[in-house]
Amino acid sequence: MKNGPNIALLGSLIGDPARTNILLALMSGKALTASELALEAGITPQTASTHLAKLLDAKLLRLHKQGRHRYFALADDDVxxxxxxxxxxxxxxxxxxxxxxxxxxxxxxxxxxxxxxxxxxxxxxxxxxxxxxxxxxxxxxxxxxxxxxxxxxxxxxxxxxxxxxxxxxxxxxxxxxxxxxxxxxxxxxxxxxxxxxxxxxxxxxxxxxxxxxxxxxxxxxxxxxx
Amino acid sequence: MKNGPNIALLGSLIGDPARTNILLALMSGKALTASELALEAGITPQTASTHLAKLLDAKLLRLHKQGRHRYFALADDDVxxxxxxxxxxxxxxxxxxxxxxxxxxxxxxxxxxxxxxxxxxxxxxxxxxxxxxxxxxxxxxxxxxxxxxxxxxxxxxxxxxxxxxxxxxxxxxxxxxxxxxxxxxxxxxxxxxxxxxxxxxxxxxxxxxxxxxxxxxxxxxxxxxx
DNA sequence: CTGATGCTTCGGTTATAGTCGAAGTATGAA
DNA sequence: TTCATACTTCGACTATAACCGAAGCATCAG
Known part of the structure; x- marks a missing residue:
């Protein structure tokens, strides 16, 4: 029925408190590892992992692999x-x-x-x-x-x-x-x-x-x- | 742990497809009644009513009563x-x-x-x-x-x-x-x-x-x- | 190789929120 | 008053997704 960009997806991604904490932590501009973000958001690494996968899939985050670490950062200034x-x-x-x-x-x-x-x-x-x-x-x-x-x-x-x-x-x-x-x-x-x-x-x-x-x-x- | 404005609430409000439809419909600038918005969002009036109550409570919408009609509009240019x-x-x-x-x-x-x-x-x-x-x-x-x-x-x-x-x-x-x-x-x-x-x-x-x-x-x- | 770390995937539980039917309130029309 | 319309509240159902324990990969150090 509706056309145009899908706002609801964006909203629901930002709408979860755990994900909000992750995003807000990344507002510092630093790239952080999955475990650091888990700690920041107050959730276990497993849970953080699923959240990060979703944010990555939606292209809200950018990923930089380095050895066994995975550094996450906001994808863009626009985010x-x-x-x-x-x-x-x-x-x-x-x-x-x-x-x-x-x-x-x-x-x-x-x-x-x-x-x-x-x-x-x-x-x-x-x-x-x-x-x-x-x-x-x-x-x-x-x-x-x-x-x-x-x-x-x-x-x-x-x-x-x-x-x-x-x-x-x-x-x-x-x-x-x-x-x-x-x-x-x-x-x-x-x-x-x-x-x-x-x-x-x-x-x-x-x-x-x-x-x-x-x-x-x-x-x-x-x-x-x- | 965190301070500052509560983004998660805003996100989750916008994140629901039904509410997104409502908000997008109101982007036309017109004030619409609860039933019109229900139709627009493809939900029953009961469901729309609960959504509208939430949006109103969060001050994303402005309400104008007129007889038995309730006209809803975006609260603000900023929204x-x-x-x-x-x-x-x-x-x-x-x-x-x-x-x-x-x-x-x-x-x-x-x-x-x-x-x-x-x-x-x-x-x-x-x-x-x-x-x-x-x-x-x-x-x-x-x-x-x-x-x-x-x-x-x-x-x-x-x-x-x-x-x-x-x-x-x-x-x-x-x-x-x-x-x-x-x-x-x-x-x-x-x-x-x-x-x-x-x-x-x-x-x-x-x-x-x-x-x-x-x-x-x-x-x-x-x-x-x- | 072994053991440790960082992270992901799987499985199952739990909680929440969206949904609608039915009943209730309020306004207006006849 | 009676009926209809506009909308809300209540109650029950259901689906989704957030969550964690446990197990599984991958990388690195020794």
Whole structure:
């Protein structure tokens, strides 16, 4: 009777709590093994295995075999984007899990959204780059300007390597806590990696929180003024 | 163990085929009665009633009582937006329903996305308005320019009435068929209504397809050149 | 080779949620 | 009041799928 894409399958896949935990754990951007994900989701490895098979079959996850380990990751930026969108709506509607941890404020401040920076810091960075004329925006298309290329070069990023890939260089991604866009795409990924490598920030183990050091914070805000 | 918004609930709500049918039917933007939705989803009124209660409880739907009828509609633009996002991903991943109807090409051309114009025509309209300088875009913020206000006045739209509401006037919405943004927000809604009122187009009964008349098509493209 | 680890497949149990028939409530029409 | 329509609630059935114990592969270390 109905035509078009099959939403129900997607919904039911995300709808199971165990699978939700798996997907949310992978929002950290790291590839995790089957046993790690089982632990994360609070289920036995057997059960996790069946869940992972389903997610893989639906192409929501990507698999990387390495010896006897099997590393799982989100298949795509779009999957991460969908998860953030759902979190945004769920938050707005007041569907929150009762068990709220102390990590919450830190998550709002700066966190990883699959593979790029989100939270207040992520929003700030995009705003700054637009204000400085490093990026130009039309509709949902964000583009890197000449001034922006210059800026990235000064930071020590290889811009040519970015544009070589098939993924879009710049892409806005709506933030579920700040409800404003932050920067995704290969550039978003590269910048986050740069923060790690320059020791401005590091990822809090086992969470999606990004911890900026006092020095890193200063450098971040001087690199991205408003 | 986990904190933050409850995605699993959202997913499981959308994950049931019957509820998916209901939600998709409401993407037409019309408010429908419980029995109409039961028919649409291919279930008995009793079953539909329980589904509708759940969707209502989760605040995904809005209810309007009128006599012995109960009209249901999507609670919010954001809900419609989530559904389109999911359709986009599902389409990309190749999760399509097997039963594909003949409506498909028409749907790609012009359809209703909750309450505004989507499909190729919707994308064209946004592009044109940007090119004409009627709208200006920065990040995901689209704004109406002075030239745009002028243009709308010529069309016979009451701009002041639009900005009075709490909803954003302009908002981009990503298209699942064209994979490019089209115009949502109160302005998107007002423009679609204008097309109906001016008889440029009418909605195909019982579907989301928007049919442009030959004359309406000409007027549409002369109003929105590229 | 043997033993250990990481993960999957199989089998059987259990729980949940979707489903509808039947009965109940509310609104409206005659 | 009486009947019809629109919808909900109740109760019972059924199918699905999540779950884990046990066993089975595959990889690696020694």
């Amino acid at each position: 991460g984007h969908l998860l953030e969108t759902m979190m945004g709506l769920a938050a707005k509607l007041g569907h929150s899990r009762t068990r709220t941890g102390p990590k919450d404020p830190a998550m709002r401040k700066a966190r990883v959204c699959y593979n790029h920076l989100a939270g207040e810091y992520g929003v700030h960075m995009l705003n700054s780059m637009l204000a400085q004329g490093y990026l130009s925006a039309a509709a949902e298309q964000i583009e890197l300007t000449a001034a922006g290329e210059n800026f990235l070069q000064r930071l020590g990023l290889d811009i040519k390597a970015l544009s070589r890939k098939r993924r879009p260089v710049c892409k806005p991604c709506l933030d579920w806590s700040a409800r404003r866009p932050h920067l995704a795409g290969t550039l978003g990924t590269a910048l986050l990696n740069h923060f790690y490598e320059s020791k401005w920030a590091h990822r809090q183990e086992g969470t999606r929180v990004v911890d900026f050091s006092p020095v890193g914070e200063k450098l971040f805000f001087s690199a991205f003024p408003l | 419609g937006h989530l559904l389109e996002t999911m359709m986009g991903l599902a389409a990309k991943l190749g999760h399509s329903r097997t039963r594909t109807g003949p409506k498909d090409p028409a749907m790609r051309k012009a359809r209703v996305c909750y309450n505004h114009l989507a499909g190729e025509y919707g994308v064209h309209m946004l592009n044109s308005m940007l090119a004409q300088g009627y709208l200006s875009a920065a990040a995901e913020q689209i704004e109406l320019t002075a030239a745009g206000e002028n243009f709308l006045q010529r069309l016979g739209l009451d701009i002041k009435a639009l900005s009075r509401k709490r909803r954003p006037v302009c908002k981009p919405c990503l298209d699942w068929s064209a994979r490019r943004p089209h115009l949502a927000g109160t302005l998107g809604t007002a423009l679609l209504n204008h097309f109906y009122e001016s008889k440029w187009a009418h909605r195909q009964e019982g579907t989301r397809v928007v049919d442009f008349s030959p004359v309406g098509e000409k007027l549409f493209f002369s109003a929105f050149p590229l």
